[in-house]
Amino acid sequence: MQFKLSAAADFAASDNLIIGFIGKEDNAVSELPDALSGPIAQWRTAQLISTKLGDVTPLLQADGAQVLLIGTGDSLSVSENQLKKVSAAIAQAMTKSKASALSVLLNGLHVSGRSAEWTVQKLVEWTLTGAYRYDTTKSEKNAEFATTQFRLITDTDAQDAIELGKALAHGVNVARExxxxxxxxxxxxxxxxxxxxxxxxxxxxxxxxxxxxxxxxxxxxxxxxxxxxxxxxxxxxxxxxxxxxxxxxxxxxxxxxxxxxxxxxxxxxxxxxxxxxxxxxxxxxxxxxxxxxxxxxxxxxxxxxxxxxxxxxxxxxxxxxxxxxxxxxxxxxxxxxxxxxxxxxxxxxxxxxxxxxxxxxxxxxxxxxxxxxxxxxxxxxxxxxxxxxxxxxxxxxxxxxxxxxxxxxxxxxxxxxxxxxxxxxxxxxxxxxxxxxxxxxxxxxxxxxxxxxxxxxxxxxxxxxxxxxxxxxxxxxxxxxxxxxxx
Missing domain, CATH: 3.40.630.10 (Zn peptidases)
Incomplete structure (x- = not known):
C-alpha cells in the first residue's frame, strides 16, 4: 500500500473513500465540499450523525467519492487509547471498502500531549495492525484489499512518521502471525x-x-x-x-x-x-x-x-x-x-x-x-x-x-x-x-x-x-x- 501526504482532498476521483472525524463539540471536515459541510451541521442537530467514539456514519457521495464520518467522542482532542479505537474504525472501513484510494481528513484531530507527527505515526500503525486478519491455515483466504493508496490530508510534514508507523505495523504483524x-x-x-x-x-x-x-x-x-x-x-x-x-x-x-x-x-x-x-x-x-x-x-x-x-x-x-x-x-x-x-x-x-x-x-x-x-x-x-x-x-x-x-x-x-x-x-x-x-x-x-x-x-x-x-x-x-x- 502506498502512503501519501496531501494538503487537500481530491473529490474528483470517483474511486475514493473520504474519512472525516466528528465530535460533540467540533469536527474535522473543512476539506469537504460546501455541498456536504453545510448539511453536516443540520444532520448533527437532527442527531443523524453519531459522535460516539468509533461509530461510523456514511454520508451521501460527493462528486463521486464516498464519505464516512467517524465519531471521536466529546471533541477532536482524543487520548492515545481513543486514537487506537478511531484507527480500528478506519481499518474496518478500509477492509470493507471497494475504493482504490482512502483519504483521511486529519486536520483538527489531535492527541492530547502528543505532536502531530506522533498522531500520524500511530494512526498509520494502528490502522495497518487493525487491518491484520489471520487466514494462513484456513481453506478460504481473505480477499485482497481493494485500497492501494492511503492519503493523509494534513498540513503536517510527517513523511518520517509515516515510514516509522508502517515499519512498526509490519513488525507487529510479523509477531502476531x-x-x-x-x-x-x-x-x-x-x-x-x-x-x-x-x-x-x-x-x-x-x-x-x-x-x-x-x-x-x-x-x-x-x-x-x-x-x-x-x-x-x-x-x-x-x-x-x-x-x-x-x-x-x-x-x-x-x-x-x-x-x-x-x-x-x-x-x-x-x-x-x-x-x-x-x-x-x-x-x-x-x-x-x-x-x-x-x-x-x-x-x-x-x-x-x-x-x-x-x-x-x-x-x-x-x-x-x-x-x-x-x-x-x-x-x-x-x-x-x-x-x-x-x-x-x-x-x-x-x-x-x-x-x-x-x-x-x-x-x-x-x-x-x-x-x-x-x-x-x-x-x-x-x-x-x-x-x-x-x-x-x-x-x-x-x-x-x-x-x-x-x-x-x-x-x-x-x-x-x-x-x-x-x-x-x-x-x-x-x-x-x-x-x-x-x-x-x-x-x-x-x-x-x-x-x-x-x-x-x-x-x-x-x-x-x-x-x-x-x-x-x-x-x-x-x-x-x-x-x-x-x-
Whole structure:
C-alpha cells in the first residue's frame, strides 16, 4: 500500500473513500465540499450523525467519492487509547471498502500531549495492525484489499512518521502471525527457517542456527533439560542486525521461544492448553523487532537470540528433582518442569555474554503470576540497572506500548536456595511468582546491564483475539533511542 501526504482532498476521483472525524463539540471536515459541510451541521442537530467514539456514519457521495464520518467522542482532542479505537474504525472501513484510494481528513484531530507527527505515526500503525486478519491455515483466504493508496490530508510534514508507523505495523504483524500459527506448523525448525528468510531478504541481517549437538558441547544443560523431552529438535537462533561500525557494542534481545508448552512432567491442566502455542510470543516479538529494524535501517548494532524449543512429557523428559548444569556452570534443581522458560533463557543469557553487549533485554511469557498482578495491559519490567529500567519505561510510554516497574530485591533470592544444587528453578510458594522468576534469571546476568520483560499478560488475551504483537513497539523505541544523534 502506498502512503501519501496531501494538503487537500481530491473529490474528483470517483474511486475514493473520504474519512472525516466528528465530535460533540467540533469536527474535522473543512476539506469537504460546501455541498456536504453545510448539511453536516443540520444532520448533527437532527442527531443523524453519531459522535460516539468509533461509530461510523456514511454520508451521501460527493462528486463521486464516498464519505464516512467517524465519531471521536466529546471533541477532536482524543487520548492515545481513543486514537487506537478511531484507527480500528478506519481499518474496518478500509477492509470493507471497494475504493482504490482512502483519504483521511486529519486536520483538527489531535492527541492530547502528543505532536502531530506522533498522531500520524500511530494512526498509520494502528490502522495497518487493525487491518491484520489471520487466514494462513484456513481453506478460504481473505480477499485482497481493494485500497492501494492511503492519503493523509494534513498540513503536517510527517513523511518520517509515516515510514516509522508502517515499519512498526509490519513488525507487529510479523509477531502476531508467528504467535497465531498452530504449534504443529510453528516449530523450532520453522522459526529457524523464518530467521534464515529474514537474512535472505535483508543484506544487513545475518543469521546463525545452533543445533542441539553444539548446545550440548557448549554445556547448555538447562536448555537441553527442556528440549530433550520433545521429538522436535531445539534451536538457538542468532540474528545479527548490522547498522553501525563493527566496533560498536550491540544491544541484545533474548526471546523465549517455547513453541508449545505442555508443562512437561509437571503437566498443565487440559483446559486452555491450546493457548500454550503463545508461549513463544517473546521470540515472536524479537522477530518482529528485527523486521522493523531491517526496514528502518537505524545506525545501531543489535543481536537477537531466540531460545526455541518444545516442552513435552516424553520418556526422555526431565523429572521434578533432577539436577542439571547450566552453561554458566551453575547447577539447578528442577522442582517444576513447567518453569521451563527460565531454563532455556538462562543458557541463552549466558551465551549473550560473548557479544560484549551494551545492554540485554529478555522477553518472555514467563509467569501466570504477572497476569494476576498486572492483568493484560502493562508488561512487567525487572532490571539490574535503575537507569535502564527507566529508559525502557519511558520508551514504552512514548510509543504507547506501556510497561510497569517491578522490584528485583535480594530479599527474594533466599527462596531459590536448594540443598542439592546452586539454586532451584522455582520459589518456595506462589507468592511473588513473577519476581522469583526474574530473580532466578538475574543470577545469569551478572556481567552486563540487563532487563527482563514478563509479557505473559500482554502477548495475548484470549485465543479468539490472538497474539497482540507486543512489545515490538517498546523494543523498537528503546533501540531507536540508543542510536547516536547526528553531529
Amino acid at each position: 508467528l504467535g497465531n500459527l498452530p504449534p504443529n506448523v510453528c516449530t523450532p525448525t520453522y522459526l529457524a527457517e523464518q530467521a534464515q528468510q529474514l537474512a535472505d531478504r535483508y543484506d544487513n541481517i545475518q543469521t546463525d542456527i545452533i543445533e542441539e549437538a553444539e548446545m550440548e558441547a557448549m554445556g547448555m544443560g538447562a536448555f537441553m533439560a527442556v528440549s530433550k523431552g520433545s521429538d522436535e529438535p531445539g534451536k538457538l537462533i542468532v540474528m545479527h542486525y548490522h547498522g553501525a561500525g563493527s566496533d560498536d557494542q550491540p544491544h541484545v534481545l533474548v526471546g523465549k521461544g517455547l513453541t508449545f508448552d505442555t508443562g512437561g512432567i509437571s503437566i498443565k491442566p487440559s483446559a486452555g492448553m491450546d493457548e500454550m502455542k503463545y508461549d513463544m510470543c517473546g521470540a515472536a516479538s524479537v522477530f518482529g523487532t528485527m523486521s522493523t529494524l531491517a526496514e528502518l535501517q537505524p545506525k545501531i548494532n543489535v543481536v537477537a537470540i531466540v531460545a526455541a524449543a518444545e516442552n513435552m512429557p516424553s520418556a526422555r523428559a526431565t523429572r521434578p528433582g533432577d539436577v542439571v548444569t547450566s552453561m554458566s556452570g551453575k547447577t539447578i534443581e528442577i522442582l517444576n518442569t513447567d518453569a521451563e522458560g527460565r531454563l532455556v533463557l538462562c543458557d541463552a543469557l549466558t551465551y549473550a555474554e560473548r557479544f560484549n553487549p551494551a545492554s540485554v533485554i529478555d522477553i518472555a511469557t514467563l509467569t501466570g503470576a504477572v497476569v494476576v498482578g498486572l492483568g493484560h495491559h502493562p508488561m512487567a519490567v525487572y532490571s539490574n540497572d535503575d537507569n535502564m529500567q527507566a529508559e525502557i519505561l519511558e520508551a514504552g510510554k512514548s510509543i504507547w506500548d506501556r510497561a510497569w516497574p517491578m522490584p528485583l530485591w535480594d530479599d527474594y533470592r533466599d527462596e531459590l536456595d536448594s540443598p542439592y544444587a546452586d539454586l532451584r528453578n522455582i520459589g518456595q510458594g506462589r507468592a511473588g511468582g513473577s519476581i522469583t522468576a526474574a530473580t532466578y534469571l538475574a543470577e545469569f546476568t551478572k556481567h552486563y546491564t540487563w532487563s527482563h520483560l514478563d509479557i505473559a499478560g500482554a502477548a495475548w488475551t484470549t485465543a479468539k483475539e490472538g497474539a497482540t504483537g507486543r512489545p515490538v513497539g517498546l523494543l523498537t523505541q528503546y533501540l531507536l533511542n540508543k542510536v547516536p544523534s547526528a553531529s
